[in-house]
Amino acid sequence: MKTWIKRIVLALGVLALIGILYAAFAPLPYDDLPPQDKWGAGASSVLPAYSGLQREFPALNGETSPEMAELGRLLFFDPILSGNHAYSCATCHNPSLGFSDGLQTAQLLDKEPLTRNTMTLWNVGYSTHLFWDGRASSLEEQMITPLTAENEMANTPEHLVEHLLDIPEYITLFDQAFGGGRDAVTIENVQAAIASFERTLVSNDSPFDRYAAGQFDALTSSQRRGLNLFRSAATRCFECHSAPTFGSDDFFVTGVPNLEGFPHDAGRAAIVSDGKDGAFKAPTLRNIALTGPYMHNGAFATLEEVLWFYENGGGGQYGLEVDRHIIPIQLSSQERDDLIAFLYALTDESAMPEVPKSVPSGLPVVEQYPNLAREVVDQLNVEVTESGVPAHEPTTVRVGPNETIQQAVDRSGPGDTIEVPYGV
Structure with a gap:
């Protein structure tokens, strides 16, 4: 009897041991597999790195209407805005040059050169800090500075309105946009119209945008590698130039060297008491391939020079105290090429406005120039057929x-x- 009891106890012990061993070594139960469209970037060969890249653009920084924008377009290209009727907004913000001017720092022919590079107007409607130092909070406010500055348009609001009232076509256009006949021709409405036009300069259909929307083939393999580098902790590019605008309304000290013969530029520190000395707004990288030279003072002629600057730690290489984001980067020649190829993939001019053949004042419209960067854009970016499918x-x-x-x-x-x- 005792023998049988011992056998039963022994059998139960063996079963218990088997149970313990199974619990220890058996595979853990799986959770339910999430839908594939919820998988993260890079987790699937079906949904690769574009998954999760789309970001909603912020709201535009003011109102617009078709009538206001059309009036603003004509004013933008009309030299009547300048005191000597020789320069328009488009003189320094030329559409053919990425709404910049291709110069190191802006300069009108009979004026002293400015100390800063001309910023592009692409996607300016999403900014809440205008100018490199952010001293204007709206496009309407921003417009007054170049209009009245002695080394820019050198005009006065009163003088401009007086000349606009001499042109019947403008009176009609102001009335259509704002109502009130001749009384609609005011400097405030000039500001509102030009700002309204500038808010139409939206760049949001680049190869990157199509890739982020799910069209994997919109980027070349080099550009996809460049995107991964751009978003990586190794380069930290995305910390100052985040999607969807690829810019920021924050200010950073990168330590760009002063140009010879130019005074020190305090940047944001000259505008607000808590601004850092030498801090400047992080500009948009949209259409960056078209808008060289680069940085707040145009110190670098090419994107390759910009990368070299950041690879060497920005201004830290000159002993300057720079923002914590600016650290030395080690890039191979292939990685450098890939990053630049990706920057070219941020090019989109599909919302390019028509340059008027003439303006109501009858003054000459600024000439449009060839931009050699567009040829490189065409070489680097994927060719797309009329159906929108890469060829x-x-x-x-x-x-x-x-x-x-x-x-x-x-x-x-x-x-x-x-x-x-x-x-x-």
């Missing part, structure tokens, strides 16, 4: 000698077949 004839890409499979994938295009030789 690429699928082919077979064979992994070559001394080449990894990933390298072959990187040089392939949409729809290509990767052929992997035996033994690779």
